[in-house]
Every structure is written in structure tokens, then in C-alpha cells.
Amino acid sequence: MTSLLVIVVLVLLGIAIWQLTKIFHLTQVGAATYNENPEVATDRDNNVNGYLMFGFLGFIYIFTIYSMMKWGDLLLGTPASEHGPQYDSLMSISMWLIGVVQVLTQFLLHYFSFINRGRKDRKAFYYADNDKLEFIWTIIPVIVLAGLILYGLYAWTNIMFIDEEAKEDAIYVEVYAKQFNWEVRYAGKDGKLGKANVRYIEGVNTLGVDMGDANAQDDIQASELHLPKGKQIIFKFRSQDVLHSAYMPHFRAQMNVVPGMVTQFGFVPTVTTDEMRQDPSIMKKVAHINELRSKKSAEAAATGGAALEPYTFDYLLLCNKICGASHYNMQMKVVVEDEATFNKWLSAKQTLSAAVKESKQPAAPAAGEAAPATAKDSTNTAKPDSTATKMTVAQVIKK
């Protein structure tokens, strides 16, 4: 099937080249006698390509409009954090601005190319410089950019620097990255995350928390990120192996996760998962995706494959910095809920000190067990994956 498709495409390409060559040759019939300086554009070439330039302007405009209509609603939709609307408005201001500039400059460029296409009897206008014009198109970008820079920096400062007041009431969450999954740690009752270093990794303490630190005792580890709506969240990011990037697109939030240092990002979630599922734009998106999925499932059923599960919307944390073979599947579900539900969920969890104690009690021999760094990789075991060979490489290196 595929090879047939390839052949068809190739044949069509061949025909296209043949036809185009013919068209161009036909346009040059009269010029064929002028041979002293071959392969230089004639008036006919200028004419044909001048018109094509104008046509190309049309192509750019039409393709832009078509793309916006067809793919415009692929975008992320309603922002789910407090700074999100500000981000989105800066984005739309910038987009409008560059959109207008794009439409105008492309018009000028292609229109001038069309209208000034060369003719033997014409002489160009000798016009070498004009200080006033240069000044105009220096100063206009300066003013516009100054506005954008100021607004941008204002927003940036708002997002990146969390004021002291907000910090007092904030919930501290550690997001911990490893090849190829995420874990989280909540600060617990004392509101302080205990110290940690990969050198403390042992058994159930997969995050390397320093259990000697008083602040660490009530920390709570989880494999799903739950956030209470309306509270200031301050994320502390750590990585145990390579660079990752914690990307939460719906919250307009992203920060790299760097081994050997702690990075930070904070936001206030404003829309719970349930509310977002009722959001009209999200509902439309989900319905469209499910339509595609059921179509695929039907195709799969025909060939005996497994059907795809229907999609329900969830916030996501995904890795956005190349981190290894399974980079494409390093994700964690994020749940935003009201504060009461969040507290209930959190209090049902065991504290880290309790978990460590429990793991040490029943069977002492199990203590030396290696941390499951790669064991709980992805759910897709069928994929070609080199993680298994990596283990052996590591052992060789270790000596």
C-alpha cells in the first residue's frame, strides 16, 4: 500500500516537472534566438515570474487563512492558572502585531516584485538612500518594541518573582524527574521540604530525602500531582540524572529540571480538572479527538488490533527537554481540585518517615534492593527500547 503510494507520488512528480518544463519552454519561444548571453532572464521570464510573485502573495495569504481556520482551534484553550490570562493577552497582542507586519511587508515585497518586473525599455530609478525613511523605520520598531519589552518584563517579573506574602501561605511541592518518569513530594504539615541529595537514595526513599532532617519527617511522596485550586503553589524541581523540563502547557508553566541544583517555578491554579472538562473549547477539542480515536479504533478492529480508550481531559506534566530514548513518553497526570478534596487526598497518604520505617521492619534482607530507576519505565513494553542494554553498559562502566 505504502509503496504504491510512493510510486504514485513519484509518477505525479515526474508529470509535474515535465509539464512545468514545457510551460516554461513555451514561454520562451520568441526569445530562443538571443543566444549571446544564454540562460539569463528575458522579458518573458520577468513577466511570468513577476505574475507568479503576485500569485505567491496570494498563496501566502490563503495558506495563512486556511491554516488558521483549519488548525486554529488546535491551540491549548483556556489557561488554568492565575498568570495564564496575562500570558495569553501578551501573546495575542504580540501575535496581532506580527500578523499585521507580516501581511503588510509580504504585500510590499511581492507587490514590488510584481509591479517592477523587468522590461527592456525601462530603466530603474536611481535611489540610493533617504535618511528620513531610514529614521522612520528605525524609530517605529524602537517604539513598538519598547512597549512590548515593558509589558513583557512586567509580566515576567510577576510570574517569576513570588512576593513574600504569597510565599507564607504557599504550598511547596517538589517535582522530581528521572529517566523516564516523574515523582512528587509535598512538604507536609510543617510546610517545609526536607533536604535531599541523590546520595541518600535507598529502598523506598527514591527521591534521596535526608531522613535525618527534621523537616523531612512529614514529607509525603506521590506519583500523581494534585493541586488545590486557588492556592499559591511553589514548585521545587530536582533531577536525578539528566536535564529534563517540567512543562505544564495548560498552566502556561515550564521550568528546566537540572541535576545538581534546585530550580523553581510558582503559579496559582484557578480551574479544577472537573471545571476544565466542562469548558466549551476543551469539550470541543475532546469530542474531536474522540472522533479521531474511534475512527482509528475501527481501523484497528478491522486488522485485529486493540481499540483505543476514549479520551477524557486531564492536565499534564510532560518532559520538554531531550532526556533519552523514551523522552517522548515521560508524563504525569496533574489533578486540580478544591482545597477540601486536596487535603483529604493528601492526608490519606503515608508520610515519608512512616514509609521508610515500614519498609525496614518486615524483612531486613530486602534492604539492598536497587532503586527502580528504569524498571517502571513506560507502559509500552512493545516499543523498541534500549533501556535494557543501558543497564549492562552501566555495569561495565562501573567496573
Added chain:
Amino acid sequence: MSAVGHDEIHAHDGHDNHDAHDHHHEQTFIEKYIFSLDHKMIAKQYLLTGTLMGIIGIIMSLLFRMQIAWPEESFTIFKILLGDKFAPDGVMRNDIYLALVTIHGTIMVFFVLTAGLSGTFSNLLIPLQIGARDMASGFMNMLSYWMFFISAVIMVCSLFVEAGPASAGWTIYPPLSALPQAIGGSGLGMTLWLVSMAIFIASSLMGSLNYVVTVINLRTKGMSMTRLPLTIWALFVTAVIGIVSFPVLLSAALLLIMDRSFGTSFFLSDIYIAGEVLHYQGGSPVLFEHLFWFLGHPEVYIVILPAMGLVSEIMTSNARKPIFGYRAMIASILAIAFLSTIVWGHHMFISGMNPFLGSVFTFTTLLIAIPSAVKAFNWITTLWRGNLQMNPAMLFSIGFVSTFITGGLTGIILGDSTLDINVHDTYFVVAHFHLVMGISALYGMFAGIYHWFPKLYGRMMNKTLGYIHFWVTAICAYGVFFPMHFVGMAGLPRRYYTNTNFPLFDDLADVNIVITMFALVGAAFQLVFLWNFFYSIFKGKKAIQNPWRANTLEWTTPVEHIHGNWPGEIPEVYRWPYDYSKPGHDDDFVPQTVPMKEGEEELHHS
């Protein structure tokens, strides 16, 4: 100053030959075609090597585009090109996907657009357009090419390493690039990558030093700096940026080699991988990012400035009209060059560096839009009321301005630290830099090849094939990269082997197929160019001395290449290079070698 240079070159000539002028001894095949000291031959060597690397780089992009459009499907072409190990049963492996992405980036940025573009045209045009018999040091020039060649060979060899070539992205951020435990390609593959790049940097530095010295010292009589063609200005400033920034990449590469092979901890700290804690302590990957982008950002200007220079020259000679705002063009080249060295942090807004630094880099980055805007408007004004000769080179130059604007504008989004938060490392970035430096620079290169082909090979390329090449490429380039903006704004990260693990991205599958189809068609039509190029080298119509009726000095040399460029005296220059359609002259061009008429005035400010 210039007169001194003039004499020196004669002395230099005498050193090579018994006589300063025509009585060359017969050159052997090796002297003429392989270890040639002649800048024109070295330019051709750069061009051919760059073209071959370009073919490899583009084929790689097609392979991974196919994987993105039809994830984990089996293709016979994968089996053939990647082999059974990298693509078991014709299904591309996930780490090989990353390897292809990495090597595609490396090859295209360094081997095609740095060496292939700037190497070719600096070598060809600097001596010819300034009126010099050759580069300041022909030997160093030859050495520069051959080191480039060796580095290209090593890079290609690394593709055949058992665990795969380097796969940490072309930015090779450690720890991923430092630890073979993290990804297979970070073993021997990465070692070869680093060795290849170290040699490449040495080659690039030798080339750049040569270009700078040549431009400063060997200009012919009358060729003042304000009479230099913009090509030379661009190539000269490119060489200066290269000298300033490439050594920093060399140091980053050396430190990374130390970390990898000798157990130092410049970039690594607190790492637990494959079930054990590594000994590294106190290093920082962010330091590497700073060092890398201190080169990496100027690098994109090293790529785009030569293209800008070529386009300025081609556009003005085909518009039969002086370039608009010659001084402003030079000033903006200098401004871009200066700013390019202080904006690297915009690649690192969310790297974990202090957010205050992010503010500073936002400021400097958006500043760079100003000289870029000036250039774009000057090109557009150059077209205004011109008499445009639509040669293929001219079409590519106009196309360059179009993609440069489209791609450049989205830079305003990405350069804003706030907006970067959510589009960083998504397909939005991929769309941006491919349009503004990938496609634009390639257009510049194509324009240069079509325009200077008669100078390179003494023959003309077929214009009809050139038109087909341009129009299909122009449509496909937009077809590939315009939709990518939407994919990026939908939140799709780059460098994902497949997007099927996220139902959220299911609605992007169709767009990805559209993009890949455009890419396949666009790439197929590059065969038209390749055919035209190689066929015309041997069978193209014979060129006359000055086919484009251009003003610059290279068109005063004979069609047949001779060592020393001009058979007699080096021509003297009397005017700037842009006297096209000047009132008071019969022809619509006045070469630089034509003395000013009695009472003739300079109509431009210089």
C-alpha cells in the same frame, strides 16, 4: 594602505612561482584539484563537500519526518538506509530517531550552512571582489578546507558506530551527552562528534582569520571600506564573529571531553543513574548551556549574515538599482554582529538561571529586531521602482526576504521571556528557526550558487530548471514550516519520537502528515537542482564574462580561471559597487573599474 597590499600580493606571487606573472609551471592533478592553494578551487571544494553533507542532512530529516507522520510504521526505506539494527523490521528505533535529529541539526548548521555557505562564498568572493590575487595565506586556506573535510569524514563515520551516533540533540547538553548510561549515542558516537567538532572549529578559525586579514590588507587601490560590496562586509563581519565565539565552543567541548573521559566535574553533579550514584560533584549543566550558546547564538548569525550579504548583492544587480541605504546596511550588519554576542541567554530563559538575567536578555534580544527590520525594509525599497531581472538567483533572494520576515517575526514571541515559557522547545521554535535561519540561509546559498555559477564553472545553469526549483521549494518551505507554528502552540514538544502516547495530541496527527508530505515533495524537487548543478558543470551553456551585467570586480576577471585572477595588473577601483541605472550613463550599470566622468557626482552618501 591598499597600495601596500597591492605590492605585497605581488611579492607573495613571486614566492610561489618563478615569475610574478604568467609563466606558471604545469600543475599536477593533485596540485590543481586536491591540495590546491587557489581560493577559487578551494571554494569549489567547500561547495561540493557542503552539498554532499546537505544531501545527507536532508535525507535524515525526511526519515524522521516520516516517523513523525506515520509513527512506528515499517518502511522499506528505513530498512535500506538505517539497516536492521537501527530499524528492526523497518521500524525506526526511538533512540535512532534522536540520533537522526541530532546529526541532522549538526550537519545542517555547521557543515552545510557554516562551511558550505560561508566557506564557499568567502573563499570565492573575498579575493575576487576586493581585487586580490588570492587569500592572505593560501596554505592556511588549504589547511582550513582539509581540516573541514576531515571533520566531515569523522562526522559521517560516527553514523556507523554500533551504539549509534551522538543522540543528545545538536546542542549536546550534558549530562545526557556525557553519560553513555543515559543514551547509547553518548558513547563512542559522542566522542567522535566532539572530535569532529573540535577539528571543525580549528578549520573555521583558520578560515576566518584568513578572511579578516585578506579583507583588511589586500584590498586593491581605491577599494576603501565604504566601497566594499555588502557581500564582503557581511563575510568579513561573519569571520569576526566566528573568531570571537568559536573558541568558546572549543573550550566547552574540551571541558566536556574532560568530564566524559577523565572524571572531572565541570558540568556534572549529583547524578544517580542505572542504580548507582556517580562520583561527580559541583559541576553545572547550566554552565555548559552558557558556554554553548555563547557560540550557539552568534552561530545563527554566522549562518545568516553571509546569506544577507549575497542577497544584497544579487538583489541590487538584478534590480538594476543601487542597494537602498548602503550605510544603514553596513551599520545594521555591525549592530547585529555586536548584539549577537550578548543575547545568548534567550535560549535559557527557563534553564534555572536567575530570572533577572532573563529580563536583561529579553531586552537585548528584542533590540536585535531593529537592525533586522532596517535590513528588511531596505531590501523592499531596493525593489521599489527597480527593473527586476527575474533570474533564479533573484527569485531566491526575494524568497529569502519573505522567509526571513516570516521567521523573524516569530522571534519577537520567542525572545520575550514571558512568552517563551509556554512555547520553549515546542514545534513553534522549530518553525521559527527553520524559517529564519534554515530556509533563509539555504535560499541565500541557492541564490549565490545560481548567481556565481558562471564564475565558479564558466558555464550557466539552466534557468528553466532554476524556476521550477524555486517555485516548488518556495511553496513547500511554507507548507512545511507554517503549520508547525500551530502544532507548537498546541503544546507539542519537539524531539518526540511519537506523539501517540498523549491522546491530547491526537488531533495533531493530520497536520503532521501534511507537513511531511510537503517535506517529501520539497526534497524531491531538490533533485532538479542537483541535476541542474552537476549537469551544468560539464554541459551547461558557456558563460560570457559578465552575464548579469554587474558592477563588482569579480566580473572583470576572465571566464577561464587563472592563478592570480587577473592576467595583467590588478584593476583599480574608482567608485562604489552600486552605480546601477545611474543618470548620465548609457548603460544601466557602471563597473567599479570605470573612472568617474568629468563632472560626475557621487549620488549616494558615503
